[in-house]
Amino acid sequence: xxxxxxxxxxxxxxxxxxxxxxxxxxxxxxxxxxxxxxxxxxxxxxxxxxxxxxxxxxxxxxxxxxxxxxxxxxxxxxxxxxxxxxxxxxxxxxxxxxxxxxxxxxxxxxxxxxxxxxxxxxxxxxxxxxxxxxxxxxxxxxxxxxxxxxxxxxxxxxxxxxxxxxxxxxxxxxxxxxxxxxxxxxxxxxxxxxxxxxxxxxxxxxxxxxxxxxxxxxxxxxxxxxxxxxxxxxxxxxxxxxxxxxxxxxxxxxxxxxxxxxxxxxxxxxxxxxxxxxxxxxxxxxxxxxx
Ligand code: PAF
Numbered sequence: 001x002x003x004x005x006x007x008x009x010x011x012x013x014x015x016x017x018x019x020x021x022x023x024x025x026x027x028x029x030x031x032x033x034x035x036x037x038x039x040x041x042x043x044x045x046x047x048x049x050x051x052x053x054x055x056x057x058x059x060x061x062x063x064x065x066x067x068x069x070x071x072x073x074x075x076x077x078x079x080x081x082x083x084x085x086x087x088x089x090x091x092x093x094x095x096x097x098x099x100x101x102x103x104x105x106x107x108x109x110x111x112x113x114x115x116x117x118x119x120x121x122x123x124x125x126x127x128x129x130x131x132x133x134x135x136x137x138x139x140x141x142x143x144x145x146x147x148x149x150x151x152x153x154x155x156x157x158x159x160x161x162x163x164x165x166x167x168x169x170x171x172x173x174x175x176x177x178x179x180x181x182x183x184x185x186x187x188x189x190x191x192x193x194x195x196x197x198x199x200x201x202x203x204x205x206x207x208x209x210x211x212x213x214x215x216x217x218x219x220x221x222x223x224x225x226x227x228x229x230x231x232x233x234x235x236x237x238x239x240x241x242x243x244x245x246x247x248x249x250x251x252x253x254x255x256x257x258x259x260x261x262x263x264x265x266x267x268x269x270x271x272x273x274x275x276x277x278x279x280x281x282x283x284x285x286x287x288x289x290x291x
Contacts, residue, residue: 001091001092001093001128002092002093002094002095002098003094003098004092004094004098004140005128007053007090007092007140007141008140009087010090011025011051011053011090011098011141011142011143012088012143012144013134014050014051014090015050015051015143015145015146018050018051020044021051022145022146022147023050023051023143023146023147024048024049024050024051024053024146024147024149024286025049025050025052025053025141025146025147025148025149026044026045026048026049026051026052026053026149026150026151026177027045027052027053027054027055027137027138027141027142027148027149027150027151027170027174028041028042028045028052028053028054028055028088028150028151029054029055029057029133029134029137029150029151029152029173030054030055030056030079031057031058031059031072032056032057032058032073032074032075032076032079032093033073033074033075033079034056034075034078034079034082034083034191035182035190035191036113036182036190037153037155037181037182037189037190037191038082038115038153038180039082039085039086040153040179040180041098041151041152042054042082042086042087042088042151042155043086043087043176044151044177044179045088045149045151045283046086046087046088047198048149048177049147049149050146051089051090051143052087052088052089052090053089053090053091053092053141054083054088054090054091054092055087055091055092055093055137056076056079056091056092057093057094057099057133057137058072058074059099059129059130059133059203060096060100060129061100061104061105061108061128061129061130061132061133062125062126062127062129062130062133063126063129064091064124064125064126073192073195073290074201076093078157078204079091083085092137092140092141096147099133099136101168102124105132108128108129108131108132109128109131109132109135110128111127111128111130111162111166112165114158114161114162114165114252114253115127115128115158115162117158117253118158118244118246118248118272118274119158119159119254119274119283120158121240122243122274122281127158127159127162128164130159131162131163131166134150134163134166135166135170135172138167138172138174139152142173142174147175148173148174148175148176149174149175149177150163150174150176150177151177151178151179152176152177152178153178153179153181154178154179154180154181154285154287155181155189155190155191155236155283155284155285156283157270157272157285158253158272160164160176160178161250161251161253163176163283164176167193167272178221181284181285183209186202187204187206187209187213188202188205188206188209189208189209189282189283189284191282193280193282194279194280194282196278196279196280197277197280198278201239201277201278201280204237204238204239204240204277205240205275205277205280205282207233207234207236207237207240208234208240208273208282208284209284210233211230211233211234211245212245212271212273212284212285212286213286214230214233214290215226215230215247215271215286216271216286216287216288218265219259219265219269219288219289222264222265222266223261223264223265224260224261224263224264224266225247225261225267225271225288226260226261226262227245227247227260228261230245231245231252239277239278240255240275241275241277242273242274242275243275243276243281244272244273244274245271245272245273246271246272246273247252247260247269247270247271247288248269248270248271248272249269249270250268250270250287251289253270253272257267265288265289266286266289268287268288268289268290268291269287270285270286270287270288271285271288272284272285273285
């Protein structure tokens with residue numbers, strides 16, 4: 001489907017065909033260039049819903065540089081093939097003119113202070129653009145008379161926190177489902193950016209999941225997290241330039257100032273990391289303690 005009207009009509013038809021009193025629709029928003037991580041989202045949506053819609057839209061509002069937007073891989077045929085294999089019923093792949101018929105939208109979602117830190121500090125305006133398109137996609141896909149769920153990866157932890165916050169703060173009638181990060185067999189979190197790493201860079205990048213695993217193990221054993229020792233490990237990998245490693249509250253994303261350095265860890269937190277490996281910026285995170 002390339003227009004909102006087509007999508008609404010097709011999804012209403014499929015929901016009606018289920019003949020259920022309260023069917024459910026699962027939405028999987030993506031920007032395409034799909035990999036097994038996205039397949040994880042689609043599979044989770046398929047398992048829990050009667051009708052599954054995926055969207056593919058490279059959202060210009062969430063890119064800082066025009067060059068990044070142009071460089072973003074477009075692989076529509078392969079994406080459709082993968083979504084078909086995952087059992088997705090409908091794909092919504094609108095043009096920019098369909099999503100933003102009046103050109104640059106003048107009214108947007110402002111993501112607020114939660115977006116000033118971590119990824120937001122490195123990518124000004126990114127989260128406002130992301131939330132604006134997610135709000136639009138949720139409105140377009142919202143099924144009347146059906147349960148509505150939308151699926152996002154836990155790998156983009158700050159994005160997920162912000163989407164949950166927008167949906168709660170602005171009363172969007174949708175359940176947001178966070179889907180666990182899919183990793184390659186060497187431990188690297190799947191990302192469409194991994195394809196830009198050279199062999200040597202990929203090897204070096206493995207220090208990121210290693211660092212997170214170390215913290216995860218310490219948290220599980222209720223040991224002090226001792227982040228300084230993890231920072232030393234990261235610094236030993238010369239081609240990795242660390243942007244941040246933070247242990248934060250999973251909802252407020254505020255750094256935990258206590259209960260993690262030199263005392264047994266007992267709480268619940270998120271360890272978030274971002275680093276540049278060569279020219280590629282990678283992010284990852286892991287839950288510490290119970291979710
Ligand atoms: O995570 C992504 O792929 C994008 O940020 C999203 C949620 C599809 C919005 O463009």
